[in-house]
Amino acid sequence: MSKSRKIKEILGLNRRNQEYVRPLNPPSAKRIADNKILTKKILARERIKTPEVYKLVKTKKQLQFLDFESLPNSFVIKPNQGTGGNGIVVLYGKKKGQTAWIRPSGEIMTARDITLHIENILDGRYSMGSRKDIAIIEERVKTDPFLKQYSYKGVPDIRIIGYNQVPIMAMMRLPTKKSNGTANLHSGAICTGIDISSGITTYSMHMQDRSIMSDSYEMIDSTLDLKENKKLGGIQVPYWDEILEIAVKCQRASKLGYIGVDIALDAEKGPVVFELNARPGLGIQVANQAGLRWRLEKVKGIEIKSINHGIRVAKNLFGGEVEESIEAISGRKVVNINEKVLLYYKTPVSKKKNDPQNREAIRVFVDTGLITSRINKTLASRIGFFEAIEYFYSLSIPKKFESFKEGQEYIDSNQSTIIGHPDILRVAKIVEEGAIKIRPVIHVHTKIASEEKDIEMVITEDTTYNVVIGRNELKGYLIDTSKTFT
Amino acid sequence: MDYTPFTKWVLDNGIAERTLELLVGIAIIATIVSLARYLVGSKSFGIYVPIILAVAYTYTGLRYGLIITAVVIASSLLSFLILSRIRMHYISRMAINYCLTIMSLIVFFVVVKKYNLGLPNMSLIQPLAIISIIALSDFFAKQQIKKGFKTTMLVLGSTIIIASLGWFLITREAVSAFMVNNLWLIPALIVVNILIGQFSGLRFKDLLRFRTIIQEKENVKK
Numbered sequence A: 001m002s003k004s005r006k007i008k009e010i011l012g013l014n015r016r017n018q019e020y021v022r023p024l025n026p027p028s029a030k031r032i033a034d035n036k037i038l039t040k041k042i043l044a045r046e047r048i049k050t051p052e053v054y055k056l057v058k059t060k061k062q063l064q065f066l067d068f069e070s071l072p073n074s075f076v077i078k079p080n081q082g083t084g085g086n087g088i089v090v091l092y093g094k095k096k097g098q099t100a101w102i103r104p105s106g107e108i109m110t111a112r113d114i115t116l117h118i119e120n121i122l123d124g125r126y127s128m129g130s131r132k133d134i135a136i137i138e139e140r141v142k143t144d145p146f147l148k149q150y151s152y153k154g155v156p157d158i159r160i161i162g163y164n165q166v167p168i169m170a171m172m173r174l175p176t177k178k179s180n181g182t183a184n185l186h187s188g189a190i191c192t193g194i195d196i197s198s199g200i201t202t203y204s205m206h207m208q209d210r211s212i213m214s215d216s217y218e219m220i221d222s223t224l225d226l227k228e229n230k231k232l233g234g235i236q237v238p239y240w241d242e243i244l245e246i247a248v249k250c251q252r253a254s255k256l257g258y259i260g261v262d263i264a265l266d267a268e269k270g271p272v273v274f275e276l277n278a279r280p281g282l283g284i285q286v287a288n289q290a291g292l293r294w295r296l297e298k299v300k301g302i303e304i305k306s307i308n309h310g311i312r313v314a315k316n317l318f319g320g321e322v323e324e325s326i327e328a329i330s331g332r333k334v335v336n337i338n339e340k341v342l343l344y345y346k347t348p349v350s351k352k353k354n355d356p357q358n359r360e361a362i363r364v365f366v367d368t369g370l371i372t373s374r375i376n377k378t379l380a381s382r383i384g385f386f387e388a389i390e391y392f393y394s395l396s397i398p399k400k401f402e403s404f405k406e407g408q409e410y411i412d413s414n415q416s417t418i419i420g421h422p423d424i425l426r427v428a429k430i431v432e433e434g435a436i437k438i439r440p441v442i443h444v445h446t447k448i449a450s451e452e453k454d455i456e457m458v459i460t461e462d463t464t465y466n467v468v469i470g471r472n473e474l475k476g477y478l479i480d481t482s483k484t485f486t
Numbered sequence B: 001m002d003y004t005p006f007t008k009w010v011l012d013n014g015i016a017e018r019t020l021e022l023l024v025g026i027a028i029i030a031t032i033v034s035l036a037r038y039l040v041g042s043k044s045f046g047i048y049v050p051i052i053l054a055v056a057y058t059y060t061g062l063r064y065g066l067i068i069t070a071v072v073i074a075s076s077l078l079s080f081l082i083l084s085r086i087r088m089h090y091i092s093r094m095a096i097n098y099c100l101t102i103m104s105l106i107v108f109f110v111v112v113k114k115y116n117l118g119l120p121n122m123s124l125i126q127p128l129a130i131i132s133i134i135a136l137s138d139f140f141a142k143q144q145i146k147k148g149f150k151t152t153m154l155v156l157g158s159t160i161i162i163a164s165l166g167w168f169l170i171t172r173e174a175v176s177a178f179m180v181n182n183l184w185l186i187p188a189l190i191v192v193n194i195l196i197g198q199f200s201g202l203r204f205k206d207l208l209r210f211r212t213i214i215q216e217k218e219n220v221k222k
Helices: A003-009 A013-024 A027-033 A036-045 A060-064 A111-122 A240-254 A284-288 A293-299 A307-318 A321-330 A377-394 A404-418 B005-012 B017-040 B048-060 B062-083 B090-115 B127-147 B149-171 B173-181 B185-198 B204-209 B211-221
Strands: A053-057 A075-079 A089-091 A100-102 A108-110 A135-138 A157-163 A166-174 A190-194 A201-207 A217-220 A258-266 A270-277 A333-336 A338-344 A359-366 A373-376 A426-432 A435-448 A451-460 A467-469 A477-480
Touching: A003 A293, A003 B211, A013 A258, A027 A036, A027 A240, A027 A270, A036 A053, A036 A240, A036 A270, A053 A111, A060 A111, A075 A111, A108 A111, A111 A135, A157 A240, A166 A240, A166 A284, A166 A293, A166 A307, A190 A284, A201 A284, A240 A258, A240 A270, A240 A307, A284 B211, A293 A307, A333 A338, A338 A377, A338 A467, A359 A377, A373 A377, A377 A435, A377 A451, A404 A426, A404 A435, A426 A451, B005 B017, B017 B048, B017 B149, B017 B173, B017 B185, B017 B204, B048 B062, B048 B127, B048 B149, B062 B090, B062 B127, B062 B149, B090 B127, B127 B149, B149 B173, B204 B211
Parallel strands: A333 A477, A359 A467, A373 A451
Antiparallel strands: A053 A135, A075 A089, A075 A135, A100 A108, A157 A166, A157 A258, A166 A190, A190 A201, A201 A217, A258 A270, A338 A359, A338 A435, A373 A467, A426 A435, A435 A451
8 A cells, every 4th residue: 555545544633633533523522521420321321331330539628528448449530620630549458557558660659648638629630621620530430351361450451442423443552661650651650552343452652761762662562661561463342342342332322423431350340441432532543553534534424323333334444463463473365265366367368467357356265174176167268277177078978976986987997088178287186065976176366365376276166256266275364254245 | 224114114213232132033033942842842841932032042151051051951960950859839849949050150140251252341240131041050950850861852852953053043144134124024934834834744753763664564575
């Protein structure tokens, strides 16, 4: 793909604001996303889980009477209208016998420290436009044990961009030691792209700190600073379908036309929505190594009839990142069960090798149960083996044999006449429509998964598939079974 | 200087020449800020700060202006460092920041005079220009609390670059004479800004940010 095409696929800040955020996210909807309490209320109506609220502190008076003894061992303090994760304090555990709590960084916060922090929240230090704010004291989400092994202390969260009720792109943010257990990319968290159709992670990025630019990413393979670093590509995110469903539901409930949904996986509750975002960032494109713009434009104007319809559209349109990344990691090509293959004519029509006149594009069926590939008689004669077929059928070979042994005996005694035509390499004994038959084998020049090669094919009379690719040709390929003929 | 009839009319009807030059300059700098934001993607402390800095620099001269800016920023950073250890209210923190800035500036001016560091005497400079530069510390400190050190320094850098660019344009005799003589250019700047305002393409910074996506696939093709 050319560079300029690639550039056109990327969504920039200007277009995000002008074509998506401003026209699609009305002020009333933005107000919901910018207000965590309101978000919780609206999502509760749709039975979407959010972290449980322990206490709300609305005024300094309430803060004076805040009963620290009643607070649990671990909780989170958040500004109701905070932006970008600012002002969020996670308290991990309580110090024994004291009214003091421990932060993931090891720092200890006493009741006085907490009071001061909440005061700052109330004063609007973390809210948009420094407006007065409310402090939320809520449940600390306990990380799903599977994802826990990839993150340092904090909770990984999954961001999904939704548009027109279709999940468009997804990524996971993993807290690191450097980010102090927060999922904030600017403080050093890792972001990992997720294939929408399968929920499998693809590329992983990490913000470079030495660069002068604020948004410069570096591609990484595994976690950076855990005791035991793990490979980041190819992780299956648990609850994937449920996560997509929640993302679409959140979009419906909030009426945000262009939305970023942040979901965490709780060890007990499963997917829990952290936050809705009316101006989701564009860094997700880097994590997925793909542009948002063309995806958004593909989905534009499609009438989505139900939640499942939205998910289906997303899976059909935006799957496939995994294939590329598997190829990059394993060096193996991925072929689908029905793969598009180019068959070249035996004698080229045009002198130029790559002229489309010289070949035919065929949907083939990949069958690991077969050894040698097969080609339908009609197709074989069309691509230039007409004479060979004519010759073979002019021989009076019995229509069927009782056993393979009998077939082999026939071949042995008539060897020279059967392979009398130069195009026929040999003959093969195959089972077709329940009978054992002898069929000619030819060499066909093909291009599978962007690789050119000669394939031995048995000419059959079976018309179910034009071409079936067998095991002989599949060495070194990975077969993706998720795409079928439907 | 020869003016067009319209400019002459404006000047004869209560606007001083210097004032008119500055007013036109403000319109130009405002447009530069908008260009920088939406075409380049470099953020500044709003539109007001670059304008006020550029205008202040026309009074102080660029070199002196930049040095005062550096002193203001350094003292803001210092106060931030000292005060970060003490928990205190926001406005009080800002007030201390101002006090420290003023103290550093006084010391600075005395040092300049005493050791004759080759800078023009302070008494020649409009106090208001210096005050305008001091106001920068307010924006700087606020940003620092909200967005952290690195982002703030980046924004500060681009603010100063835009302001210097603005200073350069409005102090060119030819530019200001041309603008004053062609006041219709101000509505033309509106048209320019309407165009920038409609621009939905990638900013220069977007291109840098997403360069891995643009390059990556090309490599695969090979």
